[in-house]
Amino acid sequence: MTISASGRLMNLYRMGGYIFQTNTSIIDMTRKKFILLSASGALFAIFCLFFIIRFGHWAKRAYHYAQMDHADVYIQAGHEGRTRGSTGASSAYGREIDWTPIVADEATRVLRAAGYEVIRAPADHYKRSKVDLALSIHFDGSVNPCNTGASIGYDDPTDKPAADAWKALYDQYFPYKWMPDNFTRNLSHYYNYHYTITRDAELLLELGDISCKKQANWLKPRLKNIGGLLAYFAAERVDGNTKGVPEPKAAMAQP
Numbered sequence: 089m090t091i092s093a094s095g096r097l098m099n100l101y102r103m104g105g106y107i108f109q110t111n112t113s114i115i116d117m118t119r120k121k122f123i124l125l126s127a128s129g130a131l132f133a134i135f136c137l138f139f140i141i142r143f144g145h146w147a148k149r150a151y152h153y154a155q156m157d158h159a160d161v162y163i164q165a166g167h168e169g170r171t172r173g174s175t176g177a178s179s180a181y182g183r184e185i186d187w188t189p190i191v192a193d194e195a196t197r198v199l200r201a202a203g204y205e206v207i208r209a210p211a212d213h214y215k216r217s218k219v220d221l222a223l224s225i226h227f228d229g230s231v232n233p234c235n236t237g238a239s240i241g242y243d244d245p246t247d248k249p250a251a252d253a254w255k256a257l258y259d260q261y262f263p264y265k266w267m268p269d270n271f272t273r274n275l276s277h278y279y280n281y282h283y284t285i286t287r288d289a290e291l292l293l294e295l296g297d298i299s300c301k302k303q304a305n306w307l308k309p310r311l312k313n314i315g316g317l318l319a320y321f322a323a324e325r326v327d328g329n330t331k332g333v334p335e336p337k338a339a340m341a342q343p
């Protein structure tokens with residue numbers, strides 16, 4: 089059978105179309121694969137990036153945790169070590185910066201003697217501490233002497249049970265007035281709360297008004313005993329009992 093010229097041309101056209109179509113589908117396949125591969129590659133890269141960022145975050149946290157100081161109790165003497173800036177209240181009866189270390193040292197000594205681990209910090213100790221209880225010791229002062237008294241500062245409602253416990257204990261001895269918790273911004277926004285990570289509480293304790301003659305005269309001979317009372321309080325908060333740390337009842341009650 090002979091094929092006519094027009095028939096040959098038709099066949100050539102069909103063949104060309106076939107080749108063209110085949111080539112198009114190969115190109116299409118490659119493009120699809122390419123897009124698919126790129127998409128999965130990008131997803132994998134995003135996953136890797138996410139993992140690296142997460143891992144970096146975990147590593148950083150682990151590092152900071154390892155860098156943190158750990159102990160049972162943290163005791164800070166307010167203003168201690170400062171020569172300028174906030175150096176504390178003072179009056180004719182005494183200076184806060186001299187009194188806070190006496191209280192803090194005695195509380196630390198008693199607690200350590202009973203086997204507790206204590207971080208004893210001055211005013212500026214820019215390192216995080218992970219403890220059960222953190223206490224910052226201060227004495228208040230006022231322009232109008234005797235306008236203030238004892239008070240407690242904290243930054244979180246979870247600190248309140250410990251604050252209430254200290255108030256109930258110190259109030260048995262301290263015969264002057266109490267100001268409400270967090271009655272100043274200094275009390276509720278104390279800079280050092282940032283450095284103490286506590287299980288129980290972080291408290292700023294104003295132990296009395298140093299500018300008030302009556303209060304100062306009551307406080308001054310009892311500074312060490314107040315330290316002992318703080319140790320008793322801390323042991324109770326940390327352990328739920330105070331074995332080994334006696335309450336300095338007689339010493340606090342003496343006239």
Ligand SMILES: [Zn+2]
Pocket residue numbers: 166167176177184226227228
């Ligand atoms: Zn102070």
